[in-house]
Amino acid sequence: MNRLIKIKERISNILYKEEQKIQAEIENLRRTQSSNMSVYGIGGPYRRYEKAISKRQELLSELEALQKAQGKSVVLEPLHLYGYYCPTCSEKIYLSSRSPETVRCPLCDRRIYLDGMYTEWSVAKGSQYTRLRH
Secondary structure, eight states: OHHHHHHHHHHHHHHHHHHHHHHHHHHHHHHHHHHHHHHHOSSHHHHHHHHHHHHHHHHHHHHHHHHHHHOSOOEEEEEEEEEEEETTTTEEEEESOOOOSEEEOTTTOOEEEEEEEEEEEEEETTSTTTSOOO
């Protein structure tokens, strides 16, 4: 079972890297297309760049379909969030570290304490929340 997770993770990494490479190629083609347009107009070179961009966009859609066909995503280690409760605001504030015993409430600026419980989430690798996009 552990081996399957590693294989799925490798496949996911390869697909992600390929997607990033194709997106960079599309961006580069668009820049070149716009710079050449002032020299050559909307003739042959412009249309060739359009065809190249559309081919890469089709490839991106195929990669997306492959990612969906791959099945379930790989789960990372669980994310623990520790709750602090403010009795004045009746709000619960979550922090990723447990080290501070007291913190200030961001709403009323009162000192609040750790309520002793934590929340655990399993974060899926490759989701928009775990991947930085530029």
